[in-house]
Amino acid sequence: MWLWLLPACVVAYHAYDHSCGWTNKQVLWQRLRRRADAVLAGEIPWTRESWVEQISEELVNCPFGVHVLQLLNLNAAGTTAAKLLDFSGSKTMGFGLYNLVGLLDIALTGWPSFGFLHKICRSRLHDHCAGRLATKPAAAAVVVAAQAARRNLEKNMSSRTIDGLVNDLDLLNELRMALEGVRKMWFLRWEGNDMSDESLVSRWLGLDSQQPCCQMWAELASLQGSLRRRFEMPCASGHRRWDGAVCPACRLPAQAFWLDEREVAEAAVAELAELSKVRHLTHPAQRFQPHMSDNSQDFPGSFAIATVLTSEDLFRSIRHDGQGSGHSGDEDVADANAIVLAYVDALRTLAFSIQKTSSQKPLLVLLSLRTGESLPKEAQDSLEALEEQGLTKLLHLPVPPQHLWPRAWGKLQLWKPRGYDLILYMDADTLVLDNLEGLFHAATAIPNFAVAAALTRSMMGLNGGVMLLRPSLQIFTALQQSLEELPSWQGISRWTGRPWWNAPPVPVQTLDASNETVPTVSDFGSYGDQDHLNEWLATSFDFHGELMLDGSDCRKQPWHVSYDAVRDGPKVASLGGFCTLPVGFNFCATAGCLRQLASGEHALAREALASTAVTAGVRVLHWPGALRKPWQRCYPATRSRLDVLWWQVFNEACAKAPAKAPCRVRCFD
Structure with a gap:
């Protein structure tokens, strides 16, 4: 058929x-x-x-x-x-x-x-x-x-x-x-x-x-x-070994694909390192070494580095209805738990890299779960142990409204004032290589500063994987209203040229915990959350240019030409100023991004990278994409040198993990 x-x-x-x-x-x-x-x-x-x-x-x-x-x-x-x-x-x-x-x-x-x-x-x-x-x-x-x-x-x-x-x-x-x-x-x-x-x-x-x-x-x-x-190794499910270890894709269906990706990434990194002399890509001894010029002792305010943990991303590929015969429902639960534990170990690694390079402050983890959802006990134990180690600080968020995605709800809460002057948001699939506190110094010197994020490799849109923001109740309220209005945002995105939605956004009436009817909406398209971020910033803030680490405001750069052409349009309001982050603070570490940079497919991105080599170097690696995470490279031969950096920090963090909450991701050990 x-x-x-x-x-x-x-x-x-x-x-x-x-x-x-x-x-x-x-x-x-x-x-x-x-x-x-x-x-x-x-x-x-x-x-x-x-x-x-x-x-x-x-x-x-x-x-x-x-x-x-x-x-x-x-x-x-x-x-x-x-x-x-x-x-x-x-x-x-x-x-x-x-x-x-x-x-x-x-x-x-x-x-x-x-x-x-x-x-x-x-x-x-x-x-x-x-x-x-x-x-x-x-x-x-x-x-x-x-x-x-x-x-x-x-x-x-x-x-x-x-x-x-x-x-x-x-x-x-x-x-x-x-x-x-x-x-x-x-x-x-x-x-x-x-x-x-x-x-x-x-x-x-x-x-x-x-x-x-x-x-x-x-x-x-x-x-x-x-x-x-x-x-291969025998697995109880797609992500869980018989001995209880978590090994994403341990049954190898994608390892050959990753082997090819490694070859592409290695060749691209070697070319970029020679081309731009970018620190960390060129000199391994300089990895994880804070800049002596970044004086964190004089920072005039309080800041936090934060991330969001939500079941929406972790469980989206898992079925909980027990479809199939035998114990397929049990397999679903085993896989769901394994994915959560893999992300907890990713947060452990990110938090450890932050403490090695930037600050002794813990990574703030905002947990966003729907009504009736909970983390597996193993994950709860690990998060508690990470808090006891001083690596993380867990913040349980209120249950999101039925019509809002938990991920969107979690990121919205970053804007709510909690005593921090600035918050640096980071996805779990990032790794800090160098001191970040110069960012806080630079942003503090800009009176109208509200938010900064790095441009994508096409230089025509912002990526929300790393964002520096100033909490504000006014912006929190405006963003919440924007999320409420999303069902009316139809048609094609001006940023990606793709539909906003996977299906027509027809509201569906459902019941909440109080048996009251509330509207729900259809799913975002593939780039929906990034599209919304770009649309909201472009229509609600004033763009000033690239954030200068010397604290001299934000300046327009040659690589903003394409972005300005797409961004230009009428504003709904002006909630403050926004800037782009230097590309080294959100450096895409996956094969596709690296190949595009090395081949010169996006010439402006190469120019921005060359500028990063002079001003900051690569300080944050980012692995966007559902199948591009370094912890999924179970077999060492599939890991690029940038993936190896992640595994080095992961192994260091695991060596210091308490007995009651060991690292669960174990592949070929």
């Missing part, structure tokens, strides 16, 4: 993106793969369940998801259905995807397609294969290459030493080259054939019309098994 989706999937498919809808459906995708593994092992029959229908709605995001479902259905249909498979149908079912993606990537991502192909091949060609297990010369090169790759891996299975990262990288690169040869030889048998020739599928499945015994798929399935034994 999904065949019609494949053409659109293939057209939209990116050869190096195996995320397969993880942004919103990561647990369901892992459940599909676990179910496919169990079916392939003969442990359970394949049955269509409600959660499979949910996955099918998202199939356009993942052609290999379509492929696995089709193979499951074909396998369940039995030998007769396999024998009816024709060339045209096999191409429609997505077998052609093997030409778009490297076989090593398929093996590492863990999709069990090789095993199903071998099983289907044997079902169809059983009569021809009986007693004929040898390979004739026409197919020998392909099978020998696959066998060599598997033997090479197994020979090195015990080579995990202190230099394991280097050894594994070398091994994976050798496997990649060997399997690329396999793929090319296989594809020669695929391309340019007459689709009307029924024997082509037999020749393709069996690799050779003279000896159709499906050995290539058997060897590739065996190779994948070896890879998974080495690089």
Whole structure:
């Protein structure tokens, strides 16, 4: 029933993106793969369940998801259905995807397609294969290459030493080259054939019309098994190991994708370091060293560094309705708890980096939960322990109104005066490399200062991952009103060119705790919260330029040209002045951002980075994106040098963690 989706999937498919809808459906995708593994092992029959229908709605995001479902259905249909498979149908079912993606990537991502192909091949060609297990010369090169790759891996299975990262990288690169040869030889048998020739599928499945015994798929399935034994660990759920440790994506479905990202990020960082001589990218010894010129003793006021912890982000990919058979509801709870614990460890790491570089003050954590929500006991214990260590200070916020997102409610509360003159908000996926207190000095010297945030790499919008703001009851009230009015903000964002909403913002009447009807609204679009931040600042504040660390106000810079062109328009009111932060205070550490900077795709961003090298250096790293977090890089070979910085601080923080609240994120230890 999904065949019609494949053409659109293939057209939209990116050869190096195996995320397969993880942004919103990561647990369901892992459940599909676990179910496919169990079916392939003969442990359970394949049955269509409600959660499979949910996955099918998202199939356009993942052609290999379509492929696995089709193979499951074909396998369940039995030998007769396999024998009816024709060339045209096999191409429609997505077998052609093997030409778009490297076989090593398929093996590492863990999709069990090789095993199903071998099983289907044997079902169809059983009569021809009986007693004929040898390979004739026409197919020998392909099978020998696959066998060599598997033997090479197994020979090195015990080579995990202190230099394991280097050894594994070398091994994976050798496997990649060997399997690329396999793929090319296989594809020669695929391309340019007459689709009307029924024997082509037999020749393709069996690799050779003279000896159709499906050995290539058997060897590739065996190779994948070896890879998974080495690089995977058994998990109770998508994010929780059997021993209770948290290991995001520990079953490897995205590690191959991250391996490619690491190569991109490393090359980009090396080029940027040479280009701009940016501190910390160039001189490792200068990491985590406060500037001697940043004199925190003379700061004329009180400040806090704060973040927001909310179930909205943490649970958004988890289902709590127990869909599926067996213990899928328990799996959902295990995954939800694991994601929370991963974020708690991220906050631990951020707080530790702050204390190492900027201030002995704790990170203020604003907890925003809906009615009836609570954190897992493990997470509560950890947060209490972090407070006892002086790393964090937890602030329980009032329950948000039903029609406001907990995340929006939490960020709104930053503006409410609590005795702080300035607050620096930071996302949990940030890391402080250098002293930040010069920001507070600079902002204090500006009488009309209200808020500052860094421009995105396109220099046409602000990113709210790091924001410096002056609490104000007037601004708090104005922002709350703006959030109330969001359902009327329809159409296309001027910042991203994308719709504001995933669906038309038609209010729905629901009941609150008092059985009173309250309006709810549809979800933001992909960039909704950033769009709102930009729209609200542009229409309610006066823009002054870049915040100068010498305290000489904010000044317009050449890289503001694009931003000014988009921002310009009528104002609703003027609540104060806003500025941009130097890019080094919100430096995007993910492969995509780094590649764009290194390639010069955004020339103004490179100019801003060059200015940062002179004035401040890179002081805050930021990993935006649902699948771009450093703690998700479970396997060391997938970590760029910037990811390694995060892991260094994480390990230091964990070494000082109390026994009652140890770090839960443990991958390959």
